[in-house]
Each structure stands twice: as structure tokens, then as C-alpha cells.
Amino acid sequence: MELHWLLPVVLITAKLLGGAARRCGFPAVVGEITAGIVLGPSLLGLVELPAHGETTSPLLALAQIGLCALLFRIGLETDLENARRMIGRAAALGMVGMLLPLLLGALAAAALGVSLLPALFVGATLTATSIGVTAAVLEELEASASRAATLILGAAVVDDVLGLILLAALIGVSSANGAVGLALAVAVGQAVLFLVVALSLGRPLTEATLRLTRWTRSQGTLFALVFSALLLTAWVAKLVGLEFIIGAYAAGLALARHPEREWLRSEFRPVVELFTPVFFVLVGSAIAIDSFSTTSASGRLTLSLAGVLFVAAVAGKLFAPMAIPKLGAPPLAVGSALVPRGEVGLVFAQVGLGEGVLSPDLFAALALVIIATTLVGPLLLRRFWPTDPPLVA
Amino acid sequence: MELHWLLPVVLITAKLLGGAARRCGFPAVVGEITAGIVLGPSLLGLVELPAHGETTSPLLALAQIGLCALLFRIGLETDLENARRMIGRAAALGMVGMLLPLLLGALAAAALGVSLLPALFVGATLTATSIGVTAAVLEELEASASRAATLILGAAVVDDVLGLILLAALIGVSSANGAVGLALAVAVGQAVLFLVVALSLGRPLTEATLRLTRWTRSQGTLFALVFSALLLTAWVAKLVGLEFIIGAYAAGLALARHPEREWLRSEFRPVVELFTPVFFVLVGSAIAIDSFSTTSASGRLTLSLAGVLFVAAVAGKLFAPMAIPKLGAPPLAVGSALVPRGEVGLVFAQVGLGEGVLSPDLFAALALVIIATTLVGPLLLRRFWPTDPPLVA
Numbered sequence: 043m044e045l046h047w048l049l050p051v052v053l054i055t056a057k058l059l060g061g062a063a064r065r066c067g068f069p070a071v072v073g074e075i076t077a078g079i080v081l082g083p084s085l086l087g088l089v090e091l092p093a094h095g096e097t098t099s100p101l102l103a104l105a106q107i108g109l110c111a112l113l114f115r116i117g118l119e120t121d122l123e124n125a126r127r128m129i130g131r132a133a134a135l136g137m138v139g140m141l142l143p144l145l146l147g148a149l150a151a152a153a154l155g156v157s158l159l160p161a162l163f164v165g166a167t168l169t170a171t172s173i174g175v176t177a178a179v180l181e182e183l184e185a186s187a188s189r190a191a192t193l194i195l196g197a198a199v200v201d202d203v204l205g206l207i208l209l210a211a212l213i214g215v216s217s218a219n220g221a222v223g224l225a226l227a228v229a230v231g232q233a234v235l236f237l238v239v240a241l242s243l244g245r246p247l248t249e250a251t252l253r254l255t256r257w258t259r260s261q262g263t264l265f266a267l268v269f270s271a272l273l274l275t276a277w278v279a280k281l282v283g284l285e286f287i288i289g290a291y292a293a294g295l296a297l298a299r300h301p302e303r304e305w306l307r308s309e310f311r312p313v314v315e316l317f318t319p320v321f322f323v324l325v326g327s328a329i330a331i332d333s334f335s336t337t338s339a340s341g342r343l344t345l346s347l348a349g350v351l352f353v354a355a356v357a358g359k360l361f362a363p364m365a366i367p368k369l370g371a372p373p374l375a376v377g378s379a380l381v382p383r384g385e386v387g388l389v390f391a392q393v394g395l396g397e398g399v400l401s402p403d404l405f406a407a408l409a410l411v412i413i414a415t416t417l418v419g420p421l422l423l424r425r426f427w428p429t430d431p432p433l434v435a
Numbered sequence: 436m437e438l439h440w441l442l443p444v445v446l447i448t449a450k451l452l453g454g455a456a457r458r459c460g461f462p463a464v465v466g467e468i469t470a471g472i473v474l475g476p477s478l479l480g481l482v483e484l485p486a487h488g489e490t491t492s493p494l495l496a497l498a499q500i501g502l503c504a505l506l507f508r509i510g511l512e513t514d515l516e517n518a519r520r521m522i523g524r525a526a527a528l529g530m531v532g533m534l535l536p537l538l539l540g541a542l543a544a545a546a547l548g549v550s551l552l553p554a555l556f557v558g559a560t561l562t563a564t565s566i567g568v569t570a571a572v573l574e575e576l577e578a579s580a581s582r583a584a585t586l587i588l589g590a591a592v593v594d595d596v597l598g599l600i601l602l603a604a605l606i607g608v609s610s611a612n613g614a615v616g617l618a619l620a621v622a623v624g625q626a627v628l629f630l631v632v633a634l635s636l637g638r639p640l641t642e643a644t645l646r647l648t649r650w651t652r653s654q655g656t657l658f659a660l661v662f663s664a665l666l667l668t669a670w671v672a673k674l675v676g677l678e679f680i681i682g683a684y685a686a687g688l689a690l691a692r693h694p695e696r697e698w699l700r701s702e703f704r705p706v707v708e709l710f711t712p713v714f715f716v717l718v719g720s721a722i723a724i725d726s727f728s729t730t731s732a733s734g735r736l737t738l739s740l741a742g743v744l745f746v747a748a749v750a751g752k753l754f755a756p757m758a759i760p761k762l763g764a765p766p767l768a769v770g771s772a773l774v775p776r777g778e779v780g781l782v783f784a785q786v787g788l789g790e791g792v793l794s795p796d797l798f799a800a801l802a803l804v805i806i807a808t809t810l811v812g813p814l815l816l817r818r819f820w821p822t823d824p825p826l827v828a
Binding site for chain 2: 045046047049050053054056057058060061062064065070098099100103104106254257258259260262263265266267269270271273274276277280286309310311312313315316319
């Protein structure tokens with residue numbers, strides 16, 4: 043029963059380094075990711091982010107449950123009226139926040155001598171926001187029900203969908219497959235259809251959970267049924283090519299009018315508290331600090347490449363909100379919330395490496411950039427987030 | 436991400452059949468075990484109890500987390516004064532409740548022509564109470580803080596420790612190993628030392644969790660630290676040869692004076708609600724209904740063997756409390772709480788099969804008996820549990 047000692051080690055390290063980060067004025071997420079570096083292959087070698095697609099890691103299962111619960115909770119407390127008013131701006135912001143890092147990243151890579159297709163892939167890797175990291179920091183700021191948070195998460199969903207489409211297109215081009223257009227149309231169609239269906243299921247789902255709960259004569263049934271519904275939605279999201287946490291967020295939005303929503307939120311809290319840190323530790327464990335040794339020539343090249351890409355990655359998200367008229371929230375706060383890339387970027391980079399489009403050096407540089415944005419994003423967000431109540435209300 | 440659809444299927448089936456059981460006047464656990472039969476290899480083949488010692492099943496990891504959390508919660512709400520007063524009676528009850536099924540089971544098997552060593556093994560398989568099933572039913576009766584519950588769980592811990600020692604002795608004898616005496620002394624010493632150390636750690640652990648929580652400035656830290664402590668205690672229990680849930684129960688007893696115990700109990704509730712049914716589904720999935728076909732001669736033999744052993748198994752626990760003077764609780768209620776064998780008995784039987792002591796027919800009969808006691812125990816408990824408040828207070 044390895045989990046019986048490994049999970050405590052993960053939790054204790056994450057909570058203590060998270061607390062240390064908090065005491066230094068940083069978000070706890072930064073400390074939890076650092077805990078992953080300490081426990082990961084670079085140092086202690088106790089945990090490792092499982093390969094993409096592996097399904098038998100109990101630690102990963104817990105991490106995903108925690109993250110799904112976090113995104114579901116945030117969806118659940120969303121003010122749907124606000125969301126409706128923000129939807130256009132969120133879509134525009136998601137689009138700009140996807141195009142700007144794509145352009146800046148591809149240009150930076152091309153300027154450093156990378157050829158066109160890999161350069162575009164590098165840009166694409168920098169497009170998708172890590173919804174998980176952003177959501178955790180917003181929770182910590184007690185701002186996840188705010189208008190700005192709805193805007194940010196909406197934009198993150200949009201840039202994720204767009205990033206997915208871009209990835210499909212680049213893989214299609216790189217494998218010289220003729221049917222790129224068709225594959226793209228299918229990908230877009232699936233994603234949009236999924237979101238429309240998931241959001242329209244809210245009312246029947248609310249009814250069904252309430253009725254079945256009454257029938258079983260146990261309030262605990264409601265929690266288990268809602269939890270099941272969110273996992274199934276996450277699973278379908280994954281099936282249509284989206285991230286599973288987008289499914290969990292959609293399930294939360296769909297049930298945002300559930301009469302028991304406050305009770306459900308309080309039931310989900312312990313699950314989030316316990317298992318979300320596992321996710322951040324796994325993300326941190328993917329940081330291989332030894333691949334960036336400054337003593338070798340290739341190490342120095344990787345490092346300088348990473349430096350340039352990092353500037354492109356941060357600038358591309360941070361300044362994107364300034365292009366949106368009547369944003370309704372401080373642009374730098376919104377922009378910094380979109381900076382973290384985390385797990386999504388890592389998946390993109392892994393696909394690029396696997397397809398042979400990205401060289402190992404480029405992959406190492408991208409991994410460093412992604413992790414750096416994941417650490418810097420929360421710091422920027424805390425710096426630019428207004429402490430006055432109006433935004434948080 | 437198999438878990439994303441499998442866990443919902445498990446949860447929904449368990450909650451609906453649990454609710455159906457409740458509507459028919461049975462405890463929910465009976466419905467949840469039935470859900471395991473439906474989902475298990477006998478019918479749908481969706482879930483399977485992993486082999487003893489397998490550690491990579493995410494479903495099993497969740498089940499164990501749920502069960503540990505359940506036993507920890509029950510330990511946490513124990514009135515330690517009551518427990519101190521009951522300790523002698525619990526030990527005596529545990530001993531009688533272990534000897535009686537051992538004798539009845541071995542005699543029954545011998546009477547049916549089984550030779551001495553396998554007959555003793557059959558008896559030993561019937562000694563250990565399934566703490567998990569009993570605890571869940573007590574929770575459902577809202578009686579887990581009662582004096583009777585403390586007595587029952589104390590006796591269950593004792594018969595589990597004694598059963599473990601008996602198992603070690605029988606394996607020693609069957610493998611004709613000379614050092615049986617030494618192995619037994621080590622097993623007993625380890626188990627007792629573990630319980631003494633675990634229970635004496637309560638005060639320093641309470642202090643440490645409170646201090647670290649203050650230092651990290653987040654109440655969530657307390658939950659994660661306590662959860663870690665209970666998992667580590669469960670892990671050490673497993674290391675010294677006890678069941679891991681005995682470790683979780685000991686951790687709960689050790690922290691029963693924690694100033695935040697009410698808050699901790701409420702934090703653990705959703706975790707218990709969500710993951711304990713997974714355990715019962717896995718237990719139910721071990722029931723292979725097709726191995727008891729009445730059309731074959733060996734099937735009929737197995738069935739009649741099982742019938743006799745079932746009577747011995749139920750009588751051995753049900754009437755054990757009558758041998759204890761001044762029990763302080765209704766003997767039939769206490770006895771029926773000790774009837775379920777569940778996972779512990781299955782582990783014993785698997786060891787016997789693996790060591791070559793039990794024939795496949797004997798194993799099949801024992802598996803049927805164990806499952807039958809697991810289903811009948813909760814029914815008897817509900818039947819004999821007094822509905823008057825005095826006991827529940």
C-alpha cells in the first residue's frame with residue numbers, strides 16, 4: 043500500500059511549503075509546486091508526473107479528482123447573469139490571448155534560428171492557460187465568484203479550445219495529412235457541441251439528482267450523484283478532445299442554479315483541500331532542474347532560448363486584455379491570471395516531442411518556460427489583483 | 436482516464452441499490468454489496484477486487500481512503516472514559532468471539548470429512564470480524580459514539596489481532612517451520628507495541644498539528660495533516676501485520692481529545708460518503724455467484740458445506756457476548772454486529788488457498804459463507820439493535 047505513506051509525504055510537504063510561501067507573501071500554489079520539485083525526480087525521486095495517457099497511477103487519480111472538484115466548485119458559484127454579460131468579452135479575450143503568445147512565441151523562436159513549423163509549434167505550446175493554477179489562486183484570493191474571475195475562466199476555456207484546434211492543425215500539417223480541414227471542422231464541432239449540450243443539461247440534471255436523492259432517503263446520495271455527474275462530464279470532455287477539467291467546470295456552470303448549491307459547495311471543500319495539492323506537486327515534479335545546467339554549451343543555449351520565450355509567453359498573456367474594449371476589470375490583473383501555462387502546455391510540448399517536430403533542446407526550453415510561467419503567474423496575479431472590494435464583489 | 440466513467444458507475448449503482456435496500460428496511464451496506472455483485476465479474480464484469488497485495492488500482496486506493504476515513508471518524512468520536520471502562524469486557528468478548536467460531540467452524544468442517552489442519556484453517560477464517568461493514572452499519576444507525584459501539588469495535592480489534600496470530604501459527608505449522616513460537620511472539624509483540632505507541636502519540640500529535648496549522652495560516656492544513664497522520668498510522672499497522680483500518684481507528688482514538696475534533700469530523704464526512712461505498716462494491720464484486728451452481732455434484736457439495744459453516748459462523752459470533760458477564764449492552768445486538776466477516780475473512784481464505792491448505796472447493800464454500808455473513812450481519816444488527824435511546828446515548 044505505497045499510497046499510505048506516499049500520499050502523507052506529498053500532503054505534508056505541499057502544505058508546509060505552501061504555508062511557507064504564504065508567509066513570504068506568495069500564493070500557496072507556488073509553494074506546492076516547489077514541493078513537487080523537491081519530491082520529484084530532480085531531487086528526492088519520490089513522485090513523478092505519469093506519462094500522458096497513463097491511467098493506473100492512484101496519485102494522479104486523486105490529483106484529477108481534486109482538480110475536477112475545484113473547477114466544479116468554481117463553476118457552481120458563478121453568477122450566470124454576469125457570465126452571460128461577459129461571454130463576448132471572454133471570447134474576445136481568449137482569442138487575443140491565444141493569438142498574441144502564438145505570434146510572439148513563433149517570432150521569438152524563428153528569430154533564434156528555429157525553422158517555421160517547429161517555431162509555430164513553440165508558439166502554439168504557449169497559447170493555453172493552465173485553468174487549474176489560475177483557479178486555485180483565485181480561490182485563495184477569495185475571488186472566484188467575482189466578475190473578473192468569470193471573465194478570466196471564460197477566456198481560459200476559449201484559449202484552451204482554440205489551442206486544441208491549433209494543435210490538431212499543426213499535427214495535421216506536420217504529418218502532411220490531406221484532410222486537415224475536415225479534422226479541424228470535426229474538432230471544433232465536437233468541442234462546441236459538447237459545451238452546448240453540457241450547459242443545457244443543467245435543469246434536467248438538477249431535477250434528476252433531487253428526485254433520486256429523495257427516493258434513496260439519504261442526503262449523501264445527492265453529493266455522490268453530483269460528483270458522478272461532474273466526473274462523467276469531465277470524461278466526455280476528454281473524449282471530444284478537451285481537457286477534463288473544462289468538463290468539470292461546465293458541469294459546475296450547468297448546476298449553478300441547483301437549490302442545494304451552498305450545501306454542495308461545502309461538501310466539495312474537503313475533497314478540494316485534500317487532493318488539489320497532489321496535482322500541483324505532480325506538476326512541480328515535472329520540472330527537471332538538472333537539464334538546465336549552465337556548465338554545458340547546450341545547457342546555456344537552452345537557457346537563453348528559454349529566457350526569450352519566457353518574455354514572449356508572459357507578455358503575450360499579460361498585455362492581451364488591453365486589446366479588449368470595455369473589459370470591465372483591471373487589464374493587468376486579468377492578464378496575469380492568464381499567464382500560468384502548467385499542465386496543458388506540458389501536454390502540448392510532449393505531443394510536439396513525440397511527433398518529432400520539437401527537438402529535445404526545444405522541448406527542454408519550453409518545459410522551463412511553462413514552469414516559470416506557472417510560478418510567475420500567481421505572483422503577478424497577487425501583485426496586480428486590486429485589494430479594494432468592488433472587483434471581488 | 437478509465438476512472439472518470441468507472442467511479443460514477445460504481446457510485447450511482449451503489450447509492451441507488453443502497454437506497455433501495457434502505458426503502459426495504461435493510462441497511463444501505465447490503466445494497467452497496469449487492470451493487471458489487473452486479474458490477475463484478477459474475478454479471479457485468481466492470482469492477483473486480485484486486486488481488487491481495489496489488490497496489491496500483493485507483494479504485495482500491497479510493498476505497499481504502501474511504502474506509503480509513505470512516506474508522507478514523509469513529510475513533511475520533513469515541514468517549515475515552517467509556518472506552519477505558521469497557522476495555523476488559525471488549526478483550527474478553529474479542530477472545531470468546533474468536534474461539535467460538537474457530538471451534539464451531541473446525542468441528543463442522545471435521546464432521547464433514549475435512550482433515551485436521553484444513554479444518555483448523557476453516558475455523559480460523561471465520562474468526563475475524565469485518566470492522567468496515569460493522570462500522571458502516573453503526574454509523575447508519577447513528578450509534579457509532581455509543582458504549583455498545585465502543586465495545587463492539589474494541590472486540591473486533593481484539594479478534595482481528597488474535598486471528599492474525601492464529602493465521603501466523605497455522606501457516607507456521609503447515610509449512611513445518613520450526614520457529615513457530617518465535618514468529619508468534621514477534622507477531623504479538625509487534626501488534627501490541629503498535630497499539631500502545633499509536634495511542635500514546637495522541638497528545639504530541641494534537642500539539643504538532645495545531646502548531647503547524649497556525650504556522651501555515653490556513654485551516655485546511657489541519658485537515659491535511661490529520662489525514663496524513665491517519666494514513667501513516669494505517670501504513671505502520673499494515674507493516675506490523677495488522678489491518679490498515681485498525682491503524683486508522685487507533686489514530687482516531689489517539690486524537691479523540693483534539694480541540695478541533697468536531698470540525699475534523701465534519702471535514703471527513705464527505706470523504707467517507709464518497710469513497711466508502713467503493714469499498715463495499717469491491718467486496719461485493721468478490722462474490723462469484725456462478726461457482727455455486729446447483730446443477731453439478733461438486734456445486735451441491737460446496738453449497739451444503741457452506742450451509743453448515745454458515746450456521747457455525749453466525750452462531751459463533753451471535754452467542755459469544757452471552758458468555759461475558761456484565762456486558763452492559765444487549766448481547767444479541769452486540770453479537771450480530773460481530774457477524775460480518777467480509778474482506779478479512781477473504782484474505783484469510785486466499786492465504787489458505789495460496790498455501791495449499793484449502794482445496795478450491797473449501798475456498799469456494801468459505802467465500803460464500805463470508806459473503807453471506809457480510810449480508811446477514813447488518814440485517815441481524817438492525818433487527819436486534821434497540822431503538823430506545825439509552826444505548827445510543
